[in-house]
Amino acid sequence: MAKGDPGVSTRGRRAVPRSRKGATGDPELVQLLTPEGERIESVTGPDGTEYRVDFTDEEYRSFYRDLVLVRKLDAEATALQRQGELGLWASLLGQEAAQVGSGRALRTQDMAFPTYREHGVLYCRGIDPIMPLGLFRGVDQGGWDPNEFKFNMYTIVIGAQTLHATGYAMGINMDGKTGTDEGEAVIAYFGDGATSQGDVNESFVWASVFNAPMVFFCQNNQYAISEPLERQTRIPLYRRAAGFGFPGVRVDGNDVLASYAVTRHALDNARHGQGPSLIEAYTYRMGAHTTSDDPTRYRIASEVEAWQAKDPIARMKAFLVKQKIADDDFFAEVDEQAKRESVHLRERVLEMPNPEPSSMFDHVYPNGSPLVDQQRAQFKQYLESFEGSAH
Amino acid sequence: MAKGDPGVSTRGRRAVPRSRKGATGDPELVQLLTPEGERIESVTGPDGTEYRVDFTDEEYRSFYRDLVLVRKLDAEATALQRQGELGLWASLLGQEAAQVGSGRALRTQDMAFPTYREHGVLYCRGIDPIMPLGLFRGVDQGGWDPNEFKFNMYTIVIGAQTLHATGYAMGINMDGKTGTDEGEAVIAYFGDGATSQGDVNESFVWASVFNAPMVFFCQNNQYAISEPLERQTRIPLYRRAAGFGFPGVRVDGNDVLASYAVTRHALDNARHGQGPSLIEAYTYRMGAHTTSDDPTRYRIASEVEAWQAKDPIARMKAFLVKQKIADDDFFAEVDEQAKRESVHLRERVLEMPNPEPSSMFDHVYPNGSPLVDQQRAQFKQYLESFEGSAH
Amino acid sequence: MATETLTLGKALNAGMRKALENDPKVVIMGEDVGKLGGVFRITDGLQKDFGDQRVIDTPLAESGIIGTAVGLAIRGYRPVCEIQFDGFVYPAYDQIVSQVAKMHYRSRGKLKIPMVIRIPFGGGIGAVEHHSESPEAYFSHTPGLKVATCANPQDAYVMIQQAIASDDPIVFLEPKRRYWEKGPVEVDQPLPEAYPLQAARVARPGTDATLIAYGPMVRTCLDAATAAAEDGRELEVIDLRTLAPLDLGQVYESVRRTGRAVVVHEAPSNIGLGAEVAARITEECFYSLESPVLRVTGFDIPYPASRVEEEYLPDLDRVLDAVDRTFGW
Amino acid sequence: MATETLTLGKALNAGMRKALENDPKVVIMGEDVGKLGGVFRITDGLQKDFGDQRVIDTPLAESGIIGTAVGLAIRGYRPVCEIQFDGFVYPAYDQIVSQVAKMHYRSRGKLKIPMVIRIPFGGGIGAVEHHSESPEAYFSHTPGLKVATCANPQDAYVMIQQAIASDDPIVFLEPKRRYWEKGPVEVDQPLPEAYPLQAARVARPGTDATLIAYGPMVRTCLDAATAAAEDGRELEVIDLRTLAPLDLGQVYESVRRTGRAVVVHEAPSNIGLGAEVAARITEECFYSLESPVLRVTGFDIPYPASRVEEEYLPDLDRVLDAVDRTFGW
Numbered sequence A, B: 001m002a003k004g005d006p007g008v009s010t011r012g013r014r015a016v017p018r019s020r021k022g023a024t025g026d027p028e029l030v031q032l033l034t035p036e037g038e039r040i041e042s043v044t045g046p047d048g049t050e051y052r053v054d055f056t057d058e059e060y061r062s063f064y065r066d067l068v069l070v071r072k073l074d075a076e077a078t079a080l081q082r083q084g085e086l087g088l089w090a091s092l093l094g095q096e097a098a099q100v101g102s103g104r105a106l107r108t109q110d111m112a113f114p115t116y117r118e119h120g121v122l123y124c125r126g127i128d129p130i131m132p133l134g135l136f137r138g139v140d141q142g143g144w145d146p147n148e149f150k151f152n153m154y155t156i157v158i159g160a161q162t163l164h165a166t167g168y169a170m171g172i173n174m175d176g177k178t179g180t181d182e183g184e185a186v187i188a189y190f191g192d193g194a195t196s197q198g199d200v201n202e203s204f205v206w207a208s209v210f211n212a213p214m215v216f217f218c219q220n221n222q223y224a225i226s227e228p229l230e231r232q233t234r235i236p237l238y239r240r241a242a243g244f245g246f247p248g249v250r251v252d253g254n255d256v257l258a259s260y261a262v263t264r265h266a267l268d269n270a271r272h273g274q275g276p277s278l279i280e281a282y283t284y285r286m287g288a289h290t291t292s293d294d295p296t297r298y299r300i301a302s303e304v305e306a307w308q309a310k311d312p313i314a315r316m317k318a319f320l321v322k323q324k325i326a327d328d329d330f331f332a333e334v335d336e337q338a339k340r341e342s343v344h345l346r347e348r349v350l351e352m353p354n355p356e357p358s359s360m361f362d363h364v365y366p367n368g369s370p371l372v373d374q375q376r377a378q379f380k381q382y383l384e385s386f387e388g389s390a391h
Numbered sequence C, D: 001m002a003t004e005t006l007t008l009g010k011a012l013n014a015g016m017r018k019a020l021e022n023d024p025k026v027v028i029m030g031e032d033v034g035k036l037g038g039v040f041r042i043t044d045g046l047q048k049d050f051g052d053q054r055v056i057d058t059p060l061a062e063s064g065i066i067g068t069a070v071g072l073a074i075r076g077y078r079p080v081c082e083i084q085f086d087g088f089v090y091p092a093y094d095q096i097v098s099q100v101a102k103m104h105y106r107s108r109g110k111l112k113i114p115m116v117i118r119i120p121f122g123g124g125i126g127a128v129e130h131h132s133e134s135p136e137a138y139f140s141h142t143p144g145l146k147v148a149t150c151a152n153p154q155d156a157y158v159m160i161q162q163a164i165a166s167d168d169p170i171v172f173l174e175p176k177r178r179y180w181e182k183g184p185v186e187v188d189q190p191l192p193e194a195y196p197l198q199a200a201r202v203a204r205p206g207t208d209a210t211l212i213a214y215g216p217m218v219r220t221c222l223d224a225a226t227a228a229a230e231d232g233r234e235l236e237v238i239d240l241r242t243l244a245p246l247d248l249g250q251v252y253e254s255v256r257r258t259g260r261a262v263v264v265h266e267a268p269s270n271i272g273l274g275a276e277v278a279a280r281i282t283e284e285c286f287y288s289l290e291s292p293v294l295r296v297t298g299f300d301i302p303y304p305a306s307r308v309e310e311e312y313l314p315d316l317d318r319v320l321d322a323v324d325r326t327f328g329w
Ligand SMILES: Cc1ncc(C[n+]2csc(CCOP(=O)(O)OP(=O)(O)O)c2C)c(N)n1
Pocket: A117, A156, A157, A158, A190, A191, A192, A193, A194, A195, A221, A223, A224, A225, A285, A289, D031, D060, D062, D084, D088, D091
């Protein structure tokens, strides 16, 4: 179940103190909340689209809450990995706004295709954050039904999911499920590194040719493991879309409001039959690529510090404080909830049972296979041969 | 050995009767010779580049000669296939200007990566047209040394050669062989259909990131076998380049002069270190996809007729006649030469020996393989076992 | 029951037509499958009758074909993908082995990918490079995929329908050199249950040695058996039909009787299906074997130029030579 | 001769360093091979010392890595491509099997593609999906490719140099779970001739049965042999090293003595290397075999979640169980 659906592009309910038309310092970057927590009332994208959001105080606070929660749960997962409870973790640290903004922009009927890092999107879809932890713990490889959650399984092979998303979106067209507010749309997540993969570019071709109702959401976190952006492109990534004949826009991925506005707009366009578009969420991976990675080998501290100043949560908090939308009690209460949920998560991770060894033979084929059945039987027999022995 | 290297963008030596600045009817299309045979003195491409060519009469005639020759040799190959002497033939009919124009724009030191249809480029490189016929006859699979001819073997898997071309061009950079007039450049040929392949788009990424000295030369002949262009793209193909951060231009691929000018300019840019660019040669496949194809199943006669009016040879001839650059004797002599060369080609094709069966075991590995050696020996033994028998 | 005489290609066409009629979720997609009906005309007329939402001409990108078909399958469709030639399936290899084969497992059974990947395979048609490959070992070695092939029009007609009706992802290999061979097809018999796909069948009973083949080589083996019979040797020919998982019960039964077996395929020998069949027969029938299981296959070289392909491909003589060797062991 | 104690990973690094020193045409390319030194640090320090024209961080696209390496090879370079993990080689599959494997043949020997494709392979490191695959059968079945793997630091050091020096295109599989195992390495012995790549070797002599393995399973088989020796059974262990073409002379010799053979690998059983080895042993040693050649392998299922991988992977017990079965046949 997706979170509430506050409107985009509607009249403002709260007069924001600083109202500026047009882009920020970077003319290519759609931003509605500066790093200092200043609201920009509206901003015009490169194709002339005007982006604005107008939320109730309640809604603003709930954005903040989500940001804090996904960061805290993520930190807990990192800690669990350090303690040997997970085999690996791919942290979203720094990318909370891109994920919460885009994730909350999805409507209930929309379908998401994540990579391995979209824990924040998953959370915003209303999915229990325990769901993907089996994969990282090594007790399963996903194991959920994409259609039940309208959220595909995590995909590890870079870029593969963008074609799945495109095919799914073609199916929406074939089902005649576009053209109204109830129309369906798809969002495909991928990274800056993924833009080099053949599959991702093929998905651009297909989406364009079939006018697929979908949004390509690229979190440009500046790195593909150790490789900086310039190993993948020499121009801003959002401009790739123009080469395939659909719109592209770069949004401040550390600005949850702009991420929301741009994604909501693009999804709504798609569901109304206007085809695909590409969003480049310009952000930064504050932590390691995964818990196996050592970023000190390839990037300098000052770069990380510079991005620290653009932190997505700090700016939202500054905004809430300045605007007196939230007080210390609120912030304390959110922290409290985050702590509670992360403790709860930890408890449940520790309880995750190891799979029954012979279960590895299950679900190889919907209709089974005599070869697998035979191997399962032999395996059980083999295990039984140790029973009572010292093994 | 490449054909002569007449200059591009130098001062005109012959005053052409009709001199017009700017594009033709289609503002996206670079054209220097109209279908009616009118010369346009110069034309400005989408990025402001001014294209012009100034050739001597001798040079104009030699372009015509090449066009006629490659068409005639191609027709001969088609005839050979019909008579069972070739297994297959991929005709270039209609694409002579794109191939002769671009092929002659190559300098001696440049390297070309063809598909399976670039017989015209091959001819312009000074290569004996018999060279690729072994492949289509089924007596070999190419069998030439790309480095000897600066012309890679034909590549059948769609798009694969664009990555080879890019890697080769990266090697030029690594060898420090750019930045002067003697700099090297690469041209990669591919079709409109190929633009959908992952490999081709990956080669765009790589060429851009490594600033590879190369030209992507896409012959948009409007079809990929039966599929019309709109199955591959919804915008003009030359615009794909912008999505990857390098220039793209659409040239009238039935205009040999414009094809030459645009290619020469792009190659020279590349050899001077200015990186890759994409040329879309807008043309039409007048014949079947290959001799195995039946185009009546998927396109209508009137479409073919419309393109007939834009024939690349007819317009060149009209120009030569109008400008009195050539007379009937010349045209007769060219036809005579074409006939002679095609007869000669035919004779040699008929003489092409079938390969010795056991030669199929040769050249699997530079260093050989005991397994292959063993199979070769067994095969010979097996064949010998029939000797004297009725087999 | 109505029996028609159809070529193998037309039988496939008729089978797909039935599948399109019976299940609105079935879609056919690939390069040139629409107006052209595919380069072999196997989908001839289907777009005309079912429209371009059911029979989809795709962009020229095999990974795209399979990858988008995965997405369609997630949405509940049953995509039937045509790969134009065997040699052009490799750009889609990643999507096939890492996605199609694994999504059911990855989802612990919650997701099904009921996809059929049709590939004309094998040589013998005088084609240029990449048009005569036998990639069956690659797919059969991949857990999560099933692999099937047919050797005559009747099987083509039934098996393609079974494959489409099955929830398993199936690589369906079509023996392209046999597309034009005719045979009787019972066109309105009820479709046997989708699973199991047709098991191995005895194509010709015999007593002296067992020939094991599939797809294009079944005909070759039948011809060899006919020739051997003239010399008084009765060869049993078994058509495997399903290549993964292999159904070898009948093979074991046969080899226990004959004591001799020869496996025949076009693909290279090294780590081909023949190796697996030989290894399993040896395990199961160790004390019945009069000679080792022999293999008659393509050589371990790239598929050669077409003017020598007849020497490359197993033929009647090479099969009989191997049979002789099993007797001389 | 200088002997150093190195891990297998460091031995590979040292071997590549030598190759970079000895031949200016050698270039290393792949994802993260530069500053990071690769996710396993196998190229650690090489970019620092040889520059980013020799050790190239590439865009994230495996087909691009192999495809551009083909172009570099045409221009005379000797590219050493790193694929980050076994499960990520498949996007490059087409370039590998249709281009790398075939260009020498296609050119009738006029063009060489002296490329090494390094792939860390196999399981046992507790990784997530796609990081524990054993794709050797796919490549070994492909004519035109050679396939090699190493089981100890000494072989790693020598064989990677041989592979780079060889004009053949070589898929070089690195047993990732053994990267951290240490052993002596003679670091300045002259490089044995580039071809043949190291032939199979007897890793431990024995008399009662023959264990045949390669890469990560050699250690497992050596451990099994040690355990068996305690029970008075002497197992011979043969490390194949080169997987394509297979060098089985020593294996035949051994099996003729022992009469019993077990092939061990991590890859699934069905149409794996074990099938080929079993089929060939049976052909060559038919009358010496006391029991069929048995196989101990990964199961015919997708590589499972890491918490059960120990049950999936062949281990000492499963190997010994198979040996017992050869005795009980
Ligand atoms: C096909 C493939 N190649 C390589 C990898 C190994 N790998 C995992 S994540 C990654 C970098 C991805 O970078 P990006 O797309 O920017 O996403 P990010 O991790 O930064 O979110 C790589 C190379 C992979 N998973 N799949």
